[in-house]
Amino acid sequence: MLPGDHQKFEQQHTPTFFARGLSPLTRLAFFTSLSLALMITDSHLQYLNNVRERLMALLYPLQVVANAPYSLYRATDEYFSTHHRLLRENETLRTKNLQQQVVLQKLGALTLENATLRNLLQLNQSLAENSVIGEILHVGRDPFSKKIVVNRGTNHRIVAGAAVVDAAGVIGQVTRVFPSTSEVTLITDKTLAIPIQIERNGLRTIAFGHGRDGTIDLPYLPANVDVRRGDKLVTSGIDSVYPIGLAIASVSDIKVTPNSPFARIVCQPIGRVEYNRQVLLVSQPPPPADMPVVSDEIAEGESATVKSAQALPEKKALPKTTHPRSARPTHG
Amino acid sequence: MAKSSLYSVYLTIMVAFLCILLPWSGYGLKLRPDFVLLLLIFWMLRAPHLCNIGTAWFVGLWMDLATGGVFGQYALAYTITAFIAIMYQRRLALFNATQQLLYVLMLLVIAQLILLILKTFSGVEVDGWSFFLPSITGVMLWQLAVALGLKTSVHSRT
Known part of the structure; x- marks a missing residue:
């Protein structure tokens, strides 16, 4: 009798995890400091990246469930698409294919020519990039930043930093990779900068996303810079993140105000940043150890070509594996 | 009144989380x-x-994880909002329906304000007043739930 009573008494007073023991103020202080510590750790140190990856893997099934209604809708929509529409689509695709085949034939010849020329100049071969096609799972849930989530991740050998491209041009860059998804920051996001070149005159600069209205800025250019409306911006490839020559944006407006030494240049992205579902993730292979040699050779390009005009026969005779640096003295 | 168990709390929050996803x-x-x-x-x-x-x-x-932001932002915003909600929880019995609604609106706006401050520190721009629209839709959703017969408080029987 007594033990039973005792047990009852104890049961009533067993503190549970969320008992009303601690005052709200204590809890507030505890959890606030915990959050602040987490924020500082996450933004300044790299410890939490692994944890985030693991947790994202846990979240993935939930994501699939949440996406299920929409994908079901799309699947049914596709299933019931009319015969006529399919035929028409087929027609346009066939025409497009034909047009692109012609361009591709030229491209083959050009690639070959380029390779030969590079060989002649003993430049490093431009590296073939590998690309994976991915589908956008959803746009970022944070209305503050312009991000999308794509259904390809480390399982598909995506690395952080890969360029994300659609049919028309660059739309962003992979900023975080998880096992089966990856987070892409769009080029219109404020935090993303891309080294670019203006196609018309080869001017190199850096483009920044504007953040709010889906445009791209070219800051730090003087008021008298040679940029015109309609100029096309392409990737310069200098950072060895983006392949060379991908279209990014076209200049839509140039404002010069007397009170600023800089021109305000607004560009519209060419890629359909907010529309497509399929994107291509293009990752550059890591640059080889002798990468700096390339820029060296290019800087020397003018004089080197003159010299190599005579030196060509000997250079051709050199074994293919010769390191450019070691080959230098022969024409120095 | 439906009984509230820990199980139902977590299940409903899970469903809400799915709605966010x-x-x-x-x-x-x-x-x-x-x-x-x-x-x-x-x-x-x-x-x-x-x-x-x-x-x-x-x-x-978990919200931080889902939105892909820095860990702790949503956690801090929710913690402070929860503190205010808990502090005034007992006084809620004295509130009428309109006051309750305003109270919920205030909580939602506070959470968004904290998030706004935290995000501004990390250098993000916000496009104007439309930022607070989720609070408005949130309170509308709350009102809808109340109108459909959801008892929002243990005490309020008005």
Whole structure:
């Protein structure tokens, strides 16, 4: 009798995890400091990246469930698409294919020519990039930043930093990779900068996303810079993140105000940043150890070509594996 | 009145979290109410012994994960909002329906304000007043739930 009573008494007073023991103020202080510590750790140190990856893997099934209604809708929509529409689509695709085949034939010849020329100049071969096609799972849930989530991740050998491209041009860059998804920051996001070149005159600069209205800025250019409306911006490839020559944006407006030494240049992205579902993730292979040699050779390009005009026969005779640096003295 | 158990608390919050995970875009994203916070407030007003500041913090962490931001932002915002909600939880019995609604609106706006401050520190721009639209839609959703017969508080029987 007594033990039973005792047990009852104890049961009533067993503190549970969320008992009303601690005052709200204590809890507030505890959890606030915990959050602040987490924020500082996450933004300044790299410890939490692994944890985030693991947790994202846990979240993935939930994501699939949440996406299920929409994908079901799309699947049914596709299933019931009319015969006529399919035929028409087929027609346009066939025409497009034909047009692109012609361009591709030229491209083959050009690639070959380029390779030969590079060989002649003993430049490093431009590296073939590998690309994976991915589908956008959803746009970022944070209305503050312009991000999308794509259904390809480390399982598909995506690395952080890969360029994300659609049919028309660059739309962003992979900023975080998880096992089966990856987070892409769009080029219109404020935090993303891309080294670019203006196609018309080869001017190199850096483009920044504007953040709010889906445009791209070219800051730090003087008021008298040679940029015109309609100029096309392409990737310069200098950072060895983006392949060379991908279209990014076209200049839509140039404002010069007397009170600023800089021109305000607004560009519209060419890629359909907010529309497509399929994107291509293009990752550059890591640059080889002798990468700096390339820029060296290019800087020397003018004089080197003159010299190599005579030196060509000997250079051709050199074994293919010769390191450019070691080959230098022969024409120095 | 349906009984509130720990199980039902977590199950409903899970469903709200799934609603956040739905593929929102465009205007939908701008108008999307914070389902998770709404449910947290609901449970904190109704069953504070089951859903407290700790729960809010934990759920906030998952929101941080889902939105892809820095860890701790949503957690901090939810923690502070939960604190205010808990502090005034007992006084809620004295509130009439309109006052209750304003109270919920205030909580939602506070959560958004904290998030705004934290995000501004990390250098993000916000496009004007439309930023607070989720609070408005959230309170509308709350009103809808009340109109459909949801008892929002243990005490209020008016």
